[in-house]
Amino acid sequence: GQQLNQSPQSMFIQEGEDVSMNCTSSSIFNTWLWYKQDPGEGPVLLIALYKAGELTSNGRLTAQFGITRKDSFLNISASIPSDVGIYFCAGQLKGGSEKLVFGKGTKLTVNP
Amino acid sequence: DAGVTQSPTHLIKTRGQQVTLRCSPKSGHDTVSWYQQALGQGPQFIFQYYEEEERQRGNFPDRFSGHQFPNYSSELNVNALLLGDSALYLCASSPGLAGNIQYFGAGTRLSVL
Numbered sequence: 001g002q003q004l005n006q007s008p009q010s011m012f013i014q015e016g017e018d019v020s021m022n023c024t025s026s027s028i029f030n031t032w033l034w035y036k037q038d039p040g041e042g043p044v045l046l047i048a049l050y051k052a053g054e055l056t057s058n059g060r061l062t063a064q065f066g067i068t069r070k071d072s073f074l075n076i077s078a079s080i081p082s083d084v085g086i087y088f089c090a091g092q093l094k095g096g097s098e099k100l101v102f103g104k105g106t107k108l109t110v111n112p
Numbered sequence: 113d114a115g116v117t118q119s120p121t122h123l124i125k126t127r128g129q130q131v132t133l134r135c136s137p138k139s140g141h142d143t144v145s146w147y148q149q150a151l152g153q154g155p156q157f158i159f160q161y162y163e164e165e166e167r168q169r170g171n172f173p174d175r176f177s178g179h180q181f182p183n184y185s186s187e188l189n190v191n192a193l194l195l196g197d198s199a200l201y202l203c204a205s206s207p208g209l210a211g212n213i214q215y216f217g218a219g220t221r222l223s224v225l
Binding site: 100105 | 154170218
């Protein structure tokens with residue numbers, strides 16, 4: 001099935017460090033979303049982006065919708081232990097409740 | 113306000129059997145989507161239900177079928193189970209076809225032996 005290219009696959013960082021991850025696609029998306037999944041749980045929405053070039057923050061998280069509409073970035077500043085988890089990017093070719101196309105995820109480990 | 117609830121949480125089946133998974137959407141949501149998440153992968157879209165009809169379908173065989181009830185809850189059925197069907201099955205709900213925020217349940221872990 002179709003998937004987005006998400007990198008890096010995993011990251012090991014020290015508490016307090018900043019984190020960056022990105023997602024690219026060969027297709028243009030109209031909506032980009034970032035989710036976090038903890039073990040045994042479903043994905044939880046972190047940030048939704050609706051316009052090319054849009055930069056949106058949610059606390060220590062900042063995400064950008066690439067101007068080409070084919071990529072998106074997520075940054076986490078001053079990481080803390082509870083940031084541990086798997087981060088997924090997801091895109092929608094159209095808007096509304098159209099299906100989400102997911103990346104393979106970035107597994108984040110934060111060492112205290 | 114209950115979120116998206118799925119049952120059962122875990123299930124073990126053998127090859128060739130059939131399975132039914134259940135989902136209750138978040139209050140106020142009428143659109144339900146199902147995703148399959150294999151180990152180490154991102155979720156893959158299976159299909160979506162709105163007004164008791166299948167509106168979109170991903171690249172899954174006909175062994176995967178679903179249903180939506182008048183109260184918006186939904187079932188996912190998988191026939192003739194294969195080992196490769198072992199995965200976490202996620203249900204997501206959203207408010208209508210124009211509502212683009214999908215809220216996920218905790219999923220059903222299906223193991224096929």
